[in-house]
Amino acid sequence: xxxxxxxxxxxxxxxxxxxxxxxxxxxxxxxxxxxxxxxxxxxxxxxxxxxxxxxxxxxxxxxxxxxxxxxxxxxxxxxxxxxxxxxxxxxxxxxxxxxxxxxxxxxxxxxxxxxxxxxxxxxxxxxxxxxxxxxxxxxxxxxxxxxxxxxxxxxxxxxxxxxxxxxxxxxxxxxxxxxxxxxxxxxxxxxxxxxxxxxxxxxxxxxxxxxxxxxxxxxxxxxxxxxxxxxxxxxxxxxxxxxxxxxxxxxxxxxxxxxxxxxxxxxxxxxxxxxxxxxxxxxxxxxxxxxxxxxxxxxxxxxxxxxxxxxxxxxxxxxxxxxxxxxxxxxxxxxxxxxxxxxxxxxxxxxxxxxxxxxxxxxxxxxxxxxxxxxxxxxxxxxxxxxxxxxxxxxxxxxxxxxxxxxxxxxxxxxxxxxxxxxxxxxxxxxxxxxxxxxxxxxxxxxxxxxxxxxxxxxxxxxxxxxxxxxxxxxxxxxxxxxxxxxxxxxxxxxxxxxxxxxxxxxxxxxxxxxxxxxxxxxxxxxxxxxxxxxxxxxxxxxxxxxxxxxxxxxxxxxxxxxxxxxxxxxxxxxxxxxxxxxxxxxxxxxxxxxxxxxxxxxxxxxxxxxxxxxxxxxxx
Amino acid sequence: xxxxxxxxxxxxxxxxxxxxxxxxxxxxxxxxxxxxxxxxxxxxxxxxxxxxxxxxxxxxxxxxxxxxxxxxxxxxxxxxxxxxxxxxxxxxxxxxxxxxxxxxxxxxxxxxxxxxxxxxxxxxxxxxxxxxxxxxxxxxxxxxxxxxxxxxxxxxxxxxxxxxxxxxxxxxxxxxxxxxxxxxxxxxxxxxxxxxxxxxxxxxxxxxxxxxxxxxxxxxxxxxxxxxxxxxxxxxxxxxxxxxxxxxxxxxxxxxxxxxxxxxxxxxxxxxxx
Numbered sequence: 048x049x050x051x052x053x054x055x056x057x058x059x060x061x062x063x064x065x066x067x068x069x070x071x072x073x074x075x076x077x078x079x080x081x082x083x084x085x086x087x088x089x090x091x092x093x094x095x096x097x098x099x100x101x102x103x104x105x106x107x108x109x110x111x112x113x114x115x116x117x118x119x120x121x122x123x124x125x126x127x128x129x130x131x132x133x134x135x136x137x138x139x140x141x142x143x144x145x146x147x148x149x150x151x152x153x154x155x156x157x158x159x160x161x162x163x164x165x166x167x168x169x170x171x172x173x174x175x176x177x178x179x180x181x182x183x184x185x186x187x188x189x190x191x192x193x194x195x196x197x198x199x200x201x202x203x204x205x206x207x208x209x210x211x212x213x214x215x216x217x218x219x220x221x222x223x224x225x226x227x228x229x230x231x232x233x234x235x236x237x238x239x240x241x242x243x244x245x246x247x248x249x250x251x252x253x254x255x256x257x258x259x260x261x262x263x264x265x266x267x268x269x270x271x272x273x274x275x276x277x278x279x280x281x282x283x284x285x286x287x288x289x290x291x292x293x294x295x296x297x298x299x300x301x302x303x304x305x306x307x308x309x310x311x312x313x314x315x316x317x318x319x320x321x322x323x324x325x326x327x328x329x330x331x332x333x334x335x336x337x338x339x340x341x342x343x344x345x346x347x348x349x350x351x352x353x354x355x356x357x358x359x360x361x362x363x364x365x366x367x368x369x370x371x372x373x374x375x376x377x378x379x380x381x382x383x384x385x386x387x388x389x390x391x392x393x394x395x396x397x398x399x400x401x402x403x404x405x406x407x408x409x410x411x412x413x414x415x416x417x418x419x420x421x422x423x424x425x426x427x428x429x430x431x432x433x434x435x436x437x438x439x440x441x442x443x444x445x446x447x448x449x450x451x452x453x454x455x456x457x458x459x460x461x462x463x464x465x466x467x468x469x470x471x472x473x474x475x476x477x478x479x480x481x482x483x484x485x486x487x488x489x490x491x492x493x494x495x496x497x498x499x500x501x502x503x504x505x506x507x508x509x510x511x512x513x514x515x516x517x518x519x520x521x522x523x524x525x526x527x528x529x530x531x532x533x534x535x536x537x538x539x540x541x542x543x544x545x546x547x548x549x550x551x552x553x554x555x556x557x558x559x560x561x562x563x564x565x566x567x568x569x570x571x572x573x574x575x576x577x578x579x580x581x582x583x584x585x586x587x588x589x590x591x592x593x594x595x596x597x598x599x600x601x602x603x604x605x606x607x608x609x610x611x612x613x614x615x616x617x618x619x620x621x622x623x624x625x626x627x628x629x630x631x632x633x634x635x636x637x638x639x640x641x642x643x644x645x646x647x648x649x650x651x652x653x654x655x656x657x658x659x660x661x662x663x664x665x666x667x668x
Numbered sequence: 669x670x671x672x673x674x675x676x677x678x679x680x681x682x683x684x685x686x687x688x689x690x691x692x693x694x695x696x697x698x699x700x701x702x703x704x705x706x707x708x709x710x711x712x713x714x715x716x717x718x719x720x721x722x723x724x725x726x727x728x729x730x731x732x733x734x735x736x737x738x739x740x741x742x743x744x745x746x747x748x749x750x751x752x753x754x755x756x757x758x759x760x761x762x763x764x765x766x767x768x769x770x771x772x773x774x775x776x777x778x779x780x781x782x783x784x785x786x787x788x789x790x791x792x793x794x795x796x797x798x799x800x801x802x803x804x805x806x807x808x809x810x811x812x813x814x815x816x817x818x819x820x821x822x823x824x825x826x827x828x829x830x831x832x833x834x835x836x837x838x839x840x841x842x843x844x845x846x847x848x849x850x851x852x853x854x855x856x857x858x859x860x861x862x863x864x865x866x867x868x869x870x871x872x873x874x875x876x877x878x879x880x881x882x883x884x885x886x887x888x889x890x891x892x893x894x895x896x897x898x899x900x901x902x903x904x905x906x907x908x909x910x911x912x913x914x915x916x917x918x919x920x921x922x923x924x925x926x927x928x929x930x931x932x933x934x935x936x937x938x939x940x941x942x
Binding site for chain 1: 691693695698702703705706708709710712713714715717720721722723724725726728729730731732733734737738741742743757758759760761764768800836838839841842844845846848849
């Protein structure tokens with residue numbers, strides 16, 4: 048049926064449908080008298096009560112009321128608009144009434160259910176609420192929902208695993224993608240890593256095919272040594288400026304933006320002798336040493352977990368470091384001799400700690416026997432296979448080992464089988480790293496023995512958390528997307544919209560939204576790509592007619608509204624007045640309440656409507 | 669204070685008659701506090717029937733004008749409900765709500781209305797029980813304060829009218845609109861301003877704007893001398909005169925022909941309005 052356009056100046060003809068909701072309302076509110084009262088209100092031409100307005104016969108009575116009484120406004124007084132408004136709005140539309148001419152009055156959750164022992168007062172309140180609804184309905188105007196075209200192209204910021212995966216997914220779907228990477232090569236954080244846990248394959252070998260695919264893909268425009276320099280626009284219609292070192296800025300039109308800028312490792316300055324004693328390194332520095340085969344000769348290695356995380360400096364658990372430390376512990380045990388070399392750190396050769404290359408035969412013999420016994424193996428110690436690892440003792444000082452999931456638990460068990468020692472510490476007794484003469488030492492409190500112990504070590508590896516990029520704030524301001532307290536990007540909804548931003552058309556994945564391992568980054572990236580593809584595949588977005596409206600005759604162009612809008616949905620037009628970008632506006636009304644000239648109001652929530660509705664509550668009846 | 673006393677005695681009078689019930693309007697944001705009120709209903713937590721709720725998308729939608737207009741119209745209490753700080757569906761809406769509520773309360777105070785007649789509460793979608801507690805407690809509180817003096821006393825109404833007028837002045841709206849960003853992101857030079865200093869500045873501006881608006885309300889349709897205005901407003905005459913100088917510069921008030929040696933002033937009314 049063609050929609051009947053209620054002209055703004057058409058005299059209101061309001062129909063009120065009061066619902067019994069079985070006995071949910073009817074049991075505590077005198078519904079017939081409320082419906083009767085509604086007839087006395089201005090511009091109400093029809094009023095009735097239904098046993099269940101949301102049932103088919105109830106909906107039919109709305110449609111019939113609209114037709115028979117030529118209603119141009121409908122009020123349903125029943126439950127909550129948060130669940131039932133779409134149903135009644137669709138009913139109005141099916142009878143040719145613009146859905147914005149519908150008003151919902153809540154007399155169940157906000158009345159009958161909370162005043163179950165005061166039927167008179169509850170009935171009076173229901174009448175008041177309907178009077179308020181009528182006052183609002185009289186001022187309603189039909190609204191058109193704006194349709195905004197979406198440019199089917201995307202820009203992905205960050206060329207790590209997340210960015211590459213997202214770019215590749217969208218490129219495979221046929222959308223042109225600009226992939227912007229700050230460094231001169233792809234790969235991101237993973238380029239530091241030696242091998243990857245669970246698969247134990249080399250990190251660079253693992254991502255090589257991904258990098259090759261990205262480089263070869265015809266839909267991917269790769270911008271290395273580049274950064275996002277500017278963004279303007281809104282969902283479907285972004286214009287981004289990509290700045291490349293030594294080249295002119297490139298402007299590109301895209302419909303969506305995916306943020307995958309990754310994270311950095313926390314630098315534990317001043318903690319556990321970092322930068323103070325030689326051979327105290329972070330987990331990532333350790334990986335680099337392993338990868339470059341530049342480890343010094345070691346006999347005792349200690350990992351300290353949760354350095355700077357879980358309430359020490361940062362509040363959160365970085366979630367990946369337990370597994371990374373376990374992986375590295377196993378690596379050293381299994382593969383130590385392959386990673387030996389001269390250790391270099393930031394260009395200077397770190398003093399090597401002299402260590403004995405060979406334990407005495409006697410000690411070795413004792414160990415062989417002990418291990419044989421512990422494994423329940425009979426016979427001589429010679430039967431136990433000894434790798435080069437026998438020289439290495441690995442201790443992981445931890446607060447808890449969070450080896451979650453099936454694979455990680457198995458890896459943890461494997462580490463224990465390989466005689467990696469896990470020693471628990473608490474925040475009351477943090478381990479201490481110090482030098483005794485030329486020897487690096489760790490002092491710790493043994494929680495089981497309840498004893499202070501010391502241990503000589505040759506290297507201390509500090510597991511520090513991932514932290515947000517230091518310049519994430521600039522990107523956050525440029526895109527008007529929020530950063531959380533810890534400097535990671537904040538998604539729209541922690542459970543239900545984990546890769547969306549609250550701003551439409553911008554998506555987030557990977558470690559820039561919090562610590563994650565490579566599997567998780569790839570998962571998030573695929574999700575973000577698929578979310579970004581929705582408006583691009585559809586070709587348009589429809590904006591709910593609940594947006595700001597600027598009255599140019601009142602606007603002074605002061606720009607306060609632009610400052611307060613969390614979505615960047617306001618800008619100055621060529622005349623210098625504020626202008627609403629309808630597709631970007633979410634209708635919160637902040638600009639309306641802020642505008643110093645009172646030049647901004649909201650469709651469907653005008654000042655006049657709000658005042659009429661609330662003033663009606665104060666009327667004496 | 670005298671007015672509060674008066675209001676309380678008035679309340680006692682009305683209670684004897686058994687007729688007065690507090691009229692309370694609640695503005696609830698769709699995503700948290702309205703949903704919390706829904707859950708309160710679903711869970712059958714009971715509360716007094718006095719509150720009439722209006723749904724808005726975000727608490728940030730409620731401008732000082734909306735609240736003060738309702739007080740002008742005789743509301744006994746107004747409850748604003750929003751999402752908890754940090755949980756706003758619109759990211760930062762409730763930061764601005766907080767700032768505006770501070771202004772509203774200051775204006776109410778200047779106008780002689782107990783600012784506790786306005787209450788801001790954060791109620792999440794899962795805090796159904798909290799909603800019932802908040803409404804019960806607030807209704808009791810307003811009942812103790814008694815009926816708003818606005819309906820019965822012209823002087824009280826004039827003050828609330830002035831507070832409402834002040835709330836829509838460019839100066840206050842611009843100051844409070846920029847307050848949050850000045851505090852957190854800084855001015856154009858990226859210098860953030862000290863919260864306490866900024867509040868002090870806004871409070872002074874609020875008092876000024878309120879007094880100027882009150883002069884305009886009092887001198888509307890009635891020519892008044894500085895001395896007269898000063899005594900009604902309980903403001904020193906030199907301060908009244910300073911306000912009048914500003915108002916004359918803005919062409920909002922005119923000097924009438926002096927009678928004897930005393931000039932009088934009358935609010936310039938824009939043609940057609942009221």
